[in-house]
Amino acid sequence: MRPNIQDSKHRSSHTTEQEFGGTLGAICIPIFLPLTVLLLITLCQSPDASVLQWPPLLPSSERLWDPLAPMLVLGWMALHAVLYLLPFGKVSEGLVLRDGTRLKYPINGFYGLCITGVLLMLFVWLGAPLGFLFELLLPLAMCATALSFLLAVYLYVRSFWAPPHALALGGNTGNPLYDFYIGRELNPRIGNFDLKYFCELRPGLIGWVVINLGMLMKEVELRGSPSLAMIMVNSFQLLYVTDALWNEEAVLTTMDIVHDGFGFMLTFGDLGWVPFTYGLQAIFLVMHPQHISPLKAAAIITLNGVGYYIFRKSNSQKNQFRRDPTHPSVARLETIATSTGKRLLVSGWWGFVRHPNYLGDMAMALAWSLPCGFSHLLPYFYVIYFTILLIHREARDERQCRGKYGLAWDTYCRRVPYRIFPYIY
Ligand SMILES: NC(=O)C1=CN([C@@H]2O[C@H](COP(=O)(O)OP(=O)(O)OC[C@H]3O[C@@H](n4cnc5c(N)ncnc54)[C@H](OP(=O)(O)O)[C@@H]3O)[C@@H](O)[C@H]2O)C=CC1
Numbered sequence: 001m002r003p004n005i006q007d008s009k010h011r012s013s014h015t016t017e018q019e020f021g022g023t024l025g026a027i028c029i030p031i032f033l034p035l036t037v038l039l040l041i042t043l044c045q046s047p048d049a050s051v052l053q054w055p056p057l058l059p060s061s062e063r064l065w066d067p068l069a070p071m072l073v074l075g076w077m078a079l080h081a082v083l084y085l086l087p088f089g090k091v092s093e094g095l096v097l098r099d100g101t102r103l104k105y106p107i108n109g110f111y112g113l114c115i116t117g118v119l120l121m122l123f124v125w126l127g128a129p130l131g132f133l134f135e136l137l138l139p140l141a142m143c144a145t146a147l148s149f150l151l152a153v154y155l156y157v158r159s160f161w162a163p164p165h166a167l168a169l170g171g172n173t174g175n176p177l178y179d180f181y182i183g184r185e186l187n188p189r190i191g192n193f194d195l196k197y198f199c200e201l202r203p204g205l206i207g208w209v210v211i212n213l214g215m216l217m218k219e220v221e222l223r224g225s226p227s228l229a230m231i232m233v234n235s236f237q238l239l240y241v242t243d244a245l246w247n248e249e250a251v252l253t254t255m256d257i258v259h260d261g262f263g264f265m266l267t268f269g270d271l272g273w274v275p276f277t278y279g280l281q282a283i284f285l286v287m288h289p290q291h292i293s294p295l296k297a298a299a300i301i302t303l304n305g306v307g308y309y310i311f312r313k314s315n316s317q318k319n320q321f322r323r324d325p326t327h328p329s330v331a332r333l334e335t336i337a338t339s340t341g342k343r344l345l346v347s348g349w350w351g352f353v354r355h356p357n358y359l360g361d362m363a364m365a366l367a368w369s370l371p372c373g374f375s376h377l378l379p380y381f382y383v384i385y386f387t388i389l390l391i392h393r394e395a396r397d398e399r400q401c402r403g404k405y406g407l408a409w410d411t412y413c414r415r416v417p418y419r420i421f422p423y424i425y
Pocket residue numbers: 253254255256311315318321322342343344345346350354355357358361393397400401412
């Protein structure tokens with residue numbers, strides 16, 4: 001099988017094409033997204049939790065700062081950096097880079113999750129009140145945003161010392177605002193420590209489930225026991241994060257690692273956005289308890305299970321096919337040839353819709369919000385944001401695939417006409 005090559009060797013490392021709203025997006029998004037995080041947390045913690053209030057409810061300055069927050073954020077990053085460096089698990093190679101080399105990545109994120117779990121149990125057993133995270137959310141989000149900003153400045157500056165082949169094709173337009181935002185360098189490393197790969201999964205995703213656990217403990221403090229809705233949100237999201245770390249190797253072939261530079265969009269996305277907005281449902285439930293009947297709970301658990309099944313099966317099928325197309329689990333699937341030597345699946349999950357993995361992910365997103373009932377729009381924020389993100393991501397991927405595979409991609413699109421939702425989109 002011909003090796004996958006990260007972008008083309010022959011294309012220049014300089015591009016003028018801009019995505020995500022170009023310069024305007026690069027100015028507005030770094031200002032509005034951090035404000036959105038603060039607004040969402042403040043709304044979730046308010047009794048009304050109404051998104052329609054005008055002017056929007058913003059937190060007072062005293063609520064934004066706590067000297068404990070920078071210590072926790074830096075301590076958390078340091079803990080995960082140490083866990084990343086521990087010689088556990090296997091070491092995997094990424095795709096072939098433009099200079100023909102491959103980078104090595106430690107696959108030990110799942111151990112990091114387990115060790116964090118043991119440390120947390122120890123803290124809870126020693127009587128540490130994890131529920132305090134509820135009051136600390138705003139200062140923690142502020143510190144995580146400041147850290148993402150400083151990290152992005154560091155990444156931008158150091159990228160000027162990187163050789164041209166180490167730059168991301170889309171992040172080197174010469175427009176400083178845009179390049180800072182999208183990221184100039186593709187795989188910035190300090191020695192063997194890969195900064196983008198580290199941030200993509202560990203501190204943010206594990207931080208998200210720890211915050212969720214803190215919300216559950218806060219509920220216990222307030223009402224004596226966790227509600228079924230809170231347990232469901234915690235379990236669904238823990239499953240998602242555990243799955244991501246268990247299948248950590250698969251992240252090496254995602255668009256973020258293969259194609260995108262490491263700039264503010266991903267530093268903030270990984271460290272500020274994911275941990276503080278993806279678990280908004282749990283924050284909401286602390287102040288807005290919900291009763292769920294066993295029947296409704298069963299229906300929501302089924303939806304999450306079906307979504308997870310589609311998500312996992314389709315991702316695994318493609319990963320297996322890309323790693324070894326002769327493997328018995330994928331060898332019988334119908335494929336079409338492309339001029340690059342790689343083939344495209346046109347049967348199995350990838351013959352159902354062109355992004356079955358997005359469909360499963362969206363079903364899970366809905367299941368995470370449903371335990372919060374229908375009285376408020378706020379807990380549905382993730383579903384709305386995620387639908388927009390995946391529709392936009394699908395369009396970006398489609399553009400890249402059409403560029404890579406040309407006529408073969410058009411044939412695939414004719415054979416599999418729907419992008420994400422069968423018979424709808
Ligand atoms: N929770 C979150 O915030 C987010 C979650 N996700 C999830 O991450 C997962 C990965 O998503 P993402 O990185 O966007 O991309 P995908 O895993 O969907 O990968 C897209 C790539 O798959 C290959 N491909 C596409 N069609 C076929 C086919 N028919 N046969 C074989 N290969 C094909 C192409 O790459 P090539 O041919 O070069 O191999 C294409 O570029 C998804 O499950 C998604 O839901 C994504 C973004 C955010």
